[in-house]
Amino acid sequence: MEVGAEGDPITLAERRTMSFAGRKIIAGSTPVFDHGPVSRLYAQSDRRVFKVPCPDCGGFTEMMWQHIEWEANRPETAAFRCPHCRVLVDERNKVGMVAKGGVEGHGAACAWPRRLPP
Numbered sequence: 001m002e003v004g005a006e007g008d009p010i011t012l013a014e015r016r017t018m019s020f021a022g023r024k025i026i027a028g029s030t031p032v033f034d035h036g037p038v039s040r041l042y043a044q045s046d047r048r049v050f051k052v053p054c055p056d057c058g059g060f061t062e063m064m065w066q067h068i069e070w071e072a073n074r075p076e077t078a079a080f081r082c083p084h085c086r087v088l089v090d091e092r093n094k095v096g097m098v099a100k101g102g103v104e105g106h107g108a109a110c111a112w113p114r115r116l117p118p
């Protein structure tokens, strides 16, 4: 949603869901600044992150851009470098890694969809 004359887009979106039982609100964006509405919501939350296991060592990682490597001028070679064992994980493993992944919170209780082992 765009910020408009109607006010804060988060509040507007929440109001529009009030008549739905069992509603779920998902806030997402590509944050450019740390002070945007979705960034503020995230800071107020238990700051969950989705982590995937390495198919080689089993270590869980929040996959970040810094973990992606590729040969110069060959984006088709992009792959994930495990920060635990340093193995280069091929793209074909991604679906399986995501299927075995889970969320981890850093703050208040976090129970959905499942927690990773400590």
Ligand SMILES: [Zn+2]
Binding pocket: 054, 055, 056, 057, 058, 059, 082, 083, 084, 085, 086, 087
């Ligand atoms: Zn690994």
